[in-house]
Amino acid sequence: MPSIRDVARLAGVSHQTVSRVLNDHPSIRPETKQRVLDAISVLDYRPNLAARALVTSRSNVIGVMSATIGEFGPASSIATIEEAARSEGYSVTTVNLPATTPEAIGAAVRQLVREQIAGIVVLAPQVRVFHVLRGMAIDVPFVSLQTASGATGESLAADQVEGARLATAHLIELGHRDIVHLAGPQDWIEAESRMRGYLDALRDADLPTIAPIRGDWTADFGHFAGLELARRGDFTAVFAANDLMAIGLMHGFRDAGLDVPGHVSVVGFDDIPVAPHVWPPLTTVHQDFPELGRRAVELLLADIRGEKTPAFGPLEARLLPRASSAAPWRS
Structure with missing residues (x-):
């Protein structure tokens, strides 16, 4: 060398x-x-980063704390975080959160601090995670993908709200009036943002709301919800808070004898790679996860180096209409 x-x-x-x-x-x-x-x-x-760490008490290592390792969005962001950090002379160490309890978060932070990390990127988008981090008063900077998307860690990311509004407005424009929202879990920032966008679109169109169903982001729950919703018949469309639940939902509808989009339209959120290849291809909202990762590193390094904080506007949300959404089969 x-x-x-x-x-x-x-x-x-x-x-x-x-x-x-x-x-x-x-x-x-x-x-x-x-x-x-x-x-x-x-x-x-x-x-020689090890030698530098002895002098500065900080290594050129960025810690990533993730509660969602293995899912498409965070995995895409982590890959970009590693690439962006490497181009700036930093390496990345990732710690998985088995749970988002204060004890688990504290253990993860202590593990990263022992490695003398220079800062932390948080991929655990739950409000309680940020409460715990601030309560620990850690002496290294941290950012989140919510911060990188143009919002503070605990606020509702505007691109998420707008994306959900676009998804719901798309169904309204097709003629749907009875639209169910399959939401994400409570306390998740994305789930609250997307529910807000759904409610905003219904309010703007002066349409009644149907009580949202709280899911857990998984296709298994989507399948369960599809079977249960098929018994009701009081709706013509569903906006699911992520693609996995939307795909499971379509499977559940199929198993219950409902055609998508013949009997019910379905829209998801995220645009995971399989979304255009399921049947029918899933209408969804595209998220630029790599750009979120790049922004997170840029924000974190500016904080580490004492530089001016970069100003980012919200990332643009893009609706991708596909075959899972159509005009309602009944008015």
Whole structure:
């Protein structure tokens, strides 16, 4: 592996100058800095992060705390977080939360702090997680995907609300008047945001609301809800708070003898990779999970480095109409 002295030799400077460049010292002339950076790139030099941690009490490691490892959205964001962090000279360590109890959150944070992480990205979008983190008074910065989407950690992310409003408005424009919402679990920021968008769209159209059904994000629950809803017959469309529940819902309707979209229309949220390939292809709202990951790293590094906080507007929500939604079979 190349050393700092190899970089200095190639750039024609002292190793102390290379060190100053690595630490972004203001006294380095731009042309000297560029020579050093070019040499670092040519040699693919990686600073000795362990040695740096001994001096700063902080490693160049970003911690990711996730309660949803394995799901498409968080997995996409984690991949982008790792890529964005690596491009800035940071590595990523991920801790899975087996539960979002104060004890589990505390254990995860303590594990990350023991590794001298520089900051934390939180992929556990529940209000209580942020309450616990603030109550612990940890001395490293943290951000969330809700922050990266243009909202504070505990507020309702505007792109989520708008996406749900678009999904519900799409069904209204098709002629549906009796629309059920299959919601996410209580305390989840996304679930509350999407329910708010659903209610906003109904209010704007002066339509009655039907009591939402609280789900758990899984296709299994969606299938159960489909079987139960099929017995009611007081609706013509369902907006599900995520694609997995929507796909399970369509399966449940099919098993109960209902045709989608012939008897009931279904709209999901997230645009997971399988959404266009189920039958019928699922109408859904697209989320840019990679961009959320990039924004999270940019926000976190600005905080770590004491730089000005980047200003992000809410990410645009895009409705993707497919074959699972159509005009109602009865008025």
